[in-house]
Amino acid sequence: MESWELKRLAPWFVLSCVVLPWAVEQYGDDLKAAVAEDLEDPGTRTFAVEHGGRVVGAIQWGAEDEPDYRHANIDIYLDPAVHGRGLGTDAVRVLARHLIDDHGYHRLVIDPAADNTAAIRCYRKVGFRPVGIMRQYERGPDGSWHDGLLMDLLAEELE
Numbered sequence: 251m252e253s254w255e256l257k258r259l260a261p262w263f264v265l266s267c268v269v270l271p272w273a274v275e276q277y278g279d280d281l282k283a284a285v286a287e288d289l290e291d292p293g294t295r296t297f298a299v300e301h302g303g304r305v306v307g308a309i310q311w312g313a314e315d316e317p318d319y320r321h322a323n324i325d326i327y328l329d330p331a332v333h334g335r336g337l338g339t340d341a342v343r344v345l346a347r348h349l350i351d352d353h354g355y356h357r358l359v360i361d362p363a364a365d366n367t368a369a370i371r372c373y374r375k376v377g378f379r380p381v382g383i384m385r386q387y388e389r390g391p392d393g394s395w396h397d398g399l400l401m402d403l404l405a406e407e408l409e
Contacts, residue, residue, distance in 0.1 A: 291312075293312050293313070294310050294311070294312045295310060295311055295312075296308050296309070296310040297309050297310070297345070299326070299328060299337060299341050301332055301335075301337055306328055306329045306331075306332045306337065307326065307327050307328035307329055307332070307337070307338075307341075308326070308327060309324065309325070309326040309341045309342070309345055310324070310325050310326075311323060311324050311325070311345060311349060312325075313353075313355070320355065320356075320357075321355060321356075321357040321358065321359060321402075322349045322353065322355045322357075322358050322359075323358070323359045323360065323361075324342060324345055324346065324349075324358060324359075324360045325360070326338055326341060326342060328341075333368065334368075338369070338372045339372045339375045339376060342360070342372065342373060342376050343375075343376045343408070343409075346358055346376055346377075346403060346408055347408060350405045350408060355405070356404060356405045357402055357403070357404055357405070358378075358402065358403045359381075359400060359401065359402045359403075360373050360378055360401050360402075360403075361384065361387070361398045361399065361400050361401065362398065362399055362401070363388070363396055363397070363398055363399070364383055364384075364387075364396070364397035364398055364399045365396070365397075370399060370401070373401050374401075375409065376403065376408065376409060377403050377407040377408045377409040378401040378402065378403045379401060379402060379403070379407070380399055380400075380401050381399075381400040381401060381402050382399075382400055383397050383398070383399060383400075384397060384398040384399070384400055385397050
């Protein structure tokens with residue numbers, strides 16, 4: 251991603267409805283560096299989500315390639331101004347199809363905050379199913395721990 255895109259993505263890391271509230275605690279005011287570090291992780295592949303000719307978010311994936319546990323994971327964050335338009339569902343569905351068809355993954359996982367009903371609804375539309383609650387899974391900006399929901403999708407369940 252270009253540096254101007256990094257600048258546009260950084261504010262979303264601090265929003266409570268976005269996946270990475272840990273960035274506030276870990277990086278404070280230097281969120282641009284946090285975003286750059288996340289995007290430079292060689293184990294993570296990140297793609298811009300565009301709408302109306304502008305970058306409105308990003309979607310990324312990583313993998314566990316140990317043969318006996320092989321699977322991929324997905325993470326997405328979108329500008330709250332574009333929530334509710336189906337962009338997240340479309341982006342997750344396209345990436346899931348790519349991971350299954352082009353990379354041969356038979357299982358995908360995603361882990362929204364347990365109270366993020368919009369994200370959970372989005373992932374269910376793609377075919378993800380709840381597996382279970384991960385108690386005190388992530389720390390919120392206020393320092394308290396919050397539960398996450400582990401969801402998975404088997405290749406034949408992709409909608």
